[in-house]
Amino acid sequence: MDTSDSTTTGTEPSSAHAPEAPPRRGWRRWAMDTRPLRIPAYRRLWTSTIVTAVGSQLTAVAVPKQIYDITGSSAWVGYASLAGLVPMVLFALWGGAVADTVDRRKLLLVTNTGIAVTSVLFWVQAVTSLDSVPVLMVLLALQQAFFGLNAPARTASIARLVPADQLPAANALGSTVTQTGLVAGPLLAGALIPVIGLPELYLIDALALCVTVWAVARLPALPPLGGAGSRRAGVREIAEGFRYIAGRKVLLLSFLADVIAMVCGMPRALFPQLAAETYASYGEGPALGLLYAAIPVGAVLGGLFSGTFSRARRHGWMVIGAVVAWGAAVAGCGLSGSLWWAVAFLAAAGVADMVSMVFRGAILLSAATDEMRGRMQGVFTVVVAGGPRLADVLHGTAGSVLGPRAAVAGGGLLVVVLMLGLAATVPALRRYRV
Structure with a gap:
């Protein structure tokens, strides 16, 4: 019988034990569940994420800004994005297989060091005024390849650091930090560029990554369980991961839920058109900034008040409800003639997205065995990165035919259905359920 579709899970017991906290009462039940931070190893990993969540966004802003300064073309900025996406996808799939065969701590050390060295090289080319788009694209591809190798091992390690009942709380903590970085990082970059310039943004990111390397070095060893270390990490092992997903409905459905939400319901490609046409009376620049910021701000707020939902046991229903709520909120945004209502609906969508991220992540970590977690996270990385980009193409096309508001509302309703x-x-x- 396929136990992944039953009401219990069969993963190995966690070696991490956090001190039991007394039940939380009153408003504290709504506040973020911080129990995983009582575990030193997870606390180190999470603390490093705080630093790099902002630092990585400095580079994410600096690279397209530098390419645009050199070429004066937004098309080249788009080509650079593609140059980073392809190696990230390929190495995330392979990195998931590698993470299931080696000590994940060692893999994190190697890949975080590689990302830090790449950031130093970004700084070198900027401070020497090399002004070479091919060099920037090669460095971006290299950086994203290291990220693809790093992400599956990093996320798969969480299930070895915290008890199973704290996985939703750990995911909420990590996702909140990431979403905060998406808001604070670009704002900080925009404020620093006129003051210190692009080279120093790369250098700050490189220094932040040194903190990550130090934190990872202090993690316990995370070798494969059950003799999986004797297995190689090749095409057969990657294909085995896809067969594993196909044979376990709850895993497959968690991926499909994300595909439905992101491909059909992520409207960011239409934000410039909405700002220029529908909400022009509010000022195109401010309207565009508010539209882009609304979803991550909502996600951060959802994380800060995740205490109640992070303790839920019916993880499947939480994913279903969150995706439906996301679609309904996106549809509400499309139907809104007021910018403030549109921003409010997008913020609500961000809260729903946080809930979905927390419980999809918990399902992937708890319903998969440890020897498969790396590959599950590799596929997860590809879905998370690829879904919104495919949505950009579909929504952009639909918006040019139907108009932006109709395309946004229609996409949201399609998600619900x-x-x-x-x-x-x-x-x-x-x-x-867990």
């Missing part, structure tokens, strides 16, 4: 239909026809996700 598809998610409810999937939940009704395939019961594995709604039956899943």
Whole structure:
């Protein structure tokens, strides 16, 4: 029998034990669940994420800014994004297989060091005024390749550091930091560029990554369990990961839920058109900034008040409800003639996205065995990175034909219909609980 579709999970017991905290009462039940931070190893990993979440966004802003300064062309900025996406996808799939065969701590040390060295090289080319787009694209591809190798091992390690019942709380803590970086990083970059210039942004990111390397070096060893270290990490092992997903409905459905939400319901490609046409009376620049910031701000707020939902046991229903809420909020944004209502709906969508991230991540860590977690996270990285980019193409095309508001509202409603239909026809996700 496929135990991943039953109401219990069969992963190995965690070696981490946090001191039991007394039950939280009153408003504290709503506040973020910080129990995983009582575990020193997880606390080190999470603390390093705080630093790099902002630092990485400095480079994410600096690279397209430098390319645009050199070329004066937004097309080249788009080509650079593609240059980073392809190696990230390929190395995330391979990195997931590698993470299942080696000590994940050692893999994190190697890849974080590689990312730090790449940031130093970004700084060198900027401070020497090399002004070479090919060099920038090669460095970006190298950086994203290291990131693809790093991300599956980093996320898969969490299940070895915290008890199973604290996985949602750990995911909420990590996702909140990441979303905060998406808001604070670009704002900080925009403020620093006129003051210190682009080279120093790269250098700050490199220094921040040194903190990450130090934190990872202090983690306990995370070797493969059950003799998996004797296995190689090749095409067969990557294919084995996809077969594993296909054979366990709850894992497959968690991926499909994210694909439905992001591909059909991520409207960011239409934000410039909405700002220029629908909300022009509010000022195109301010409207565009508010639209882009609304979803991550909502996600951060959801994380800060995640205390209640991070203790839920019916993880499948939480994913279903979150995706439906995301679609409904996006549809509300498309139907809004007021910028402030649109921003409010997008912020609500950000809260729903945080809930979805928390419980999809918990399902992937708890419903998969340790020897498969790396590959599950590799596929997860590809889905998370690729879904919004595919959505940009679909929404951009639909917006040019139907108009931006109709495309946004239609995409949100499609998410609701598809998610409810999937939940009704395939019961594995709604039956899943920890």
